[in-house]
Amino acid sequence: MPHHVEHDSEGLPIPNRIKAKPVKRPGQIVAAIIVVIFAAMIVKGLITNPRFEWNVVWKYLFNERVLEGVGYTLLLTVISMVVAIVLAVVLAVMRKSVNPVLRGVSWFYIWFFRGTPVYTQLVFWGLFAVLIPRLSLGIPLTSVEFWSIDSQAIITAFNAAWIGLALNEAAYLAEIVRAGLDAVDPGQEEAAKALGMKRSMIMRRVILPQAMRIIIPPTGNETIGMLKTTSLVLAVPFTLDLQYATNAIANRIYKPIPLLLVASIWYLFITSILMVIQSMLEKHFGRGFQARPVGPKGKQPPLPGKTDGEPKDDVNKTNQAEFMGYTA
Structure with missing residues (x-):
């Protein structure tokens, strides 16, 4: 049975990609439920009073x-x-x-x-x-x-x-x-x-x-x-x-x-x-100051050290250059 190999957005194979499971955070869920309950109580009080x-x-x-x-x-x-x-x-x-x-x-x-x-x-x-x-x-x-x-x-x-x-x-x-x-x-x-x-x-x-x-x-x-x-x-x-x-x-x-x-x-x-x-x-x-994604998602040229044949979206990279305003 052939082994399934995932590909990135450029069609290049990504062998042995690790599928990590997100860490469960029950505290956030409990906090959200408590907040929703209090909000519902306030809304009910405003409407019914x-x-x-x-x-x-x-x-x-x-x-x-x-x-x-x-x-x-x-x-x-x-x-x-x-x-x-x-x-x-x-x-x-x-x-x-x-x-x-x-x-x-x-x-x-x-x-x-x-x-x-x-x-x-x-x-x-x-x-x-x-x-x-x-x-x-x-x-x-x-x-x-x-x-x-x-x-x-x-x-x-x-x-x-x-x-x-x-x-x-x-x-x-x-x-x-x-x-x-x-x-x-x-x-x-x-x-x-x-x-x-x-x-x-x-x-x-x-x-x-x-x-x-x-x-x-x-x-x-x-x-x-x-x-x-x-x-x-x-x-x-x-x-x-x-x-x-x-x-x-x-x-x-x-x-x-x-x-x-x-x-x-x-x-x-x-x-x-x-x-x-x-x-x-x-x-x-704020235009020109925000960091933007590079590679195929951001329609930007590859970072220094990357060639056109290498995958550019294996991690979420951002432009590290800071806009400094007008240039002479």
Whole structure:
């Protein structure tokens, strides 16, 4: 009776291949069963507990005031994060500047806004018109004015909300951006300088694109955090966001728990979308950094020392070369 010989994906024989049996791990199975049981108990409690009043939840889930609150919450999140990201890049570049004045201003900004609570900052922005009744443009340190306007006309409740959120968030994002810039190999900047590139172009075309791989994940987390931080804009006071809208309905109908569930469902829904976007951005900016299989599976040429006639998928090899960014 002929002995059966297995072949690899290239049709080459693999004699005496060992068929190893996987190690049994009963602990993992027991742990999974316990977790499933607890999860089922929680789900059952959420569904069957009459105090959650799910009929009220579904009634107000798409309420006009709630949907308006969702819109304002998203608008606050987007505007605040865009302004914060731009300001954070500027602050991070200032921290790396050779000018000591720029470094000192950046350090002081980050120290101040990270050291004071965001709620306190929002309260001050709500009192901006009281502290500074008019905004004017003229010659510094003199009484000469070319233009002035009432502060309340510019610093409205909505503007005060996103300005306060953006300025606070920029301090945290600046440190994230700085960490990403520091992670780029200094040789990249040296090679770009050797090509005659200006410092601003090196930052835009060489350093920032490579730093984005490190910047994106924590920035995504900060964006999700910003979505929930918008619930603090009541301190301004701004009264059109999602949290305030659900609280107002709850106070009117005396049912706080169902309206808290309404707010939670919307926050979870928006957070899920943001997590998907974050994952897509991570994959986009991570291209070229991930290890890929070589040989016939990865459509890559053989590794050094391998000839075209040798099997290349006997073990799962990965590319050992690390992407180092742009080359000169």
